[in-house]
Amino acid sequence: MTTLVLCVDRSNDIGRKAGLTTPVVGWEAVRSLVTDVGLADPEDSNVNCILEALRVSRDLRDEQEDAVVAVVSGVSETLTGADRSLAAQIDRLVDEYDPESAIVVVDSAGDERVVPVIESRLRVDSVDRVVVRQAHDIESTYYLLKQFLADEELRSTVLVPLGATLLLMPLLLTQFSPAIALAGLASLLGAALLYKGLAIDQFLAESPDRVRDALYSGQVSIVTYVVGAGLTLVGAFLGALEVTPRGTGTGAALVSTMEFVYHAVPWLALAALTASAGRLLDELIGTDGVSRQYLNLPFGVVALGLVVRGFAGWFLEREGILLGAELFGWPVSARQRLALFIVSGIVVSVVGVRIAATMSGEDGGDAETREEAVEP
Known part of the structure; x- marks a missing residue:
């Protein structure tokens, strides 16, 4: 099995500086060539490329493989002519040495473009790209920049x-x-990056198709979403009306925020409940069964609204803005009122989970699984 170790120089720097005609074949000839090129231009990366080809050839021989090392150059002023020249030299090497495979050694992205030309004539087992250690960052940056500019x-x-x-x-x-x-x-640039990074452009492009499909398919959720958006605007408007200006400072801003949240949360929860109810109706109408997540969503919305309103009310009562509440004629303190809202939210959430599990049939399936496991 003969392996051709091929050092490729597409720009013909080796031929010009050494004053030789390629291909240069054989261990002694290539070792003499690297001396000539190094003396002509010690900074040329082709010196490292030729040395790498010699090293690969030596390693293959140490492994008892028949290796032929060669250097080819593109002798032409144009890229097309250079590639044809390289193809002719490779054909000559294939006819003379009849290798079964090749190992290609290159030192740049430009030389690596010749690999398909070699593969059309000979099986390529490996492409060894040599990068000079001192110029590694520059070479890698240049290569990545070219890839970046090529991506539309x-x-x-x-x-x-x-x-x-x-x-x-x-x-x-x-x-x-x-x-x-x-x-x-900076704001403009940040908005543009977020617009693209969050795929808002893709969402806006697909929105007309989604709305049209929803209208044509008779989905109830398209109406409930519009109602939910209207209720959201109502909640934001009423919450903003209840905010009382209290000067500047962190405390004043926090109190104003709690006032807005306390009065807006019921409307926002109602908006989310309306939207989720529409989605649930679509599932009930369009499918045989309803998944657990859609059944659990309305209860989760109500529970979250209760908990958020309870905390907002506790802050306002501590500041004396919200008067104490009564439950069945009994006065309730701020802490008791907060605990009542939290417990109510947890109870609603647990009830929702239980109802969702029962209606979706998950408990039945689990029971059947357990019965099968008990049976011998």
Whole structure:
């Protein structure tokens, strides 16, 4: 079994600097060639490429394999002519030595493009890319940059927002102070990256099709979603009306936030409950059974609303904004009221889990499994 260890120089740097005609074949001839190229240009990476080809050939011989080392160059001023020249030299080597496989040694991404030409004539077992250790970071960065620029999606995601930012920078700097201009550009760039990173563009592109399919299929959820959106706006509006200005500071902002949450949460919970009810009706109408998650969702929404409203009310009672409550004529303190809301939320959640498990048939399935396990 003969293996051809092939050092490829697509740009013909070796032929020009050594003043030789390729292919150069044989251990002694290639070892002499590396001396000539190194003396002509010690900084040339082809020196390392030829030495790597010699090392691979020596290792194969140590393993009792028949190896032929050769150096080929693209003798032409154009890339097409260089590739044809390399193809002719490889054909000559294949006819003369009849190798069964080849190991290709290259030192750049450009030389690696010749690998398909070699594979069309000979089986390639390995491609050994030599990178000079001192230039490893530069070479890798250059290679990754070429791959980045070749990817259309990455270019549109990164380069387009960056280019728009650089174009707007002079205009904003002439109209506003540097701080405002830089803040605006940073916000614009961040919004563009989030728009692409969160796949908002894809969601918006698919939304018309989803709405049309929902309308044509007669889904109830499309109506309940609109109702839920309206209730959400109502809750936000009423919550904002109940907020009382209390000056500046962290405490004042926290109290104002709790006022908004306390008055908006019932409407927001009702909006979520309406939307989930529509989704549940779609499942009941369109399928034979309903999955547990859709049955459990309305109870989870109510439980979460109770717990959040309870905590918001506790904060407001501590600040004296919310008056004490009564339960069946008995006064209830802030802590008792909070505990009542928390317990109610937990009870609603547990009831929802139990109902969902019963209606989805999971308990029946588990019982049957247990009965089968008990039977001998």
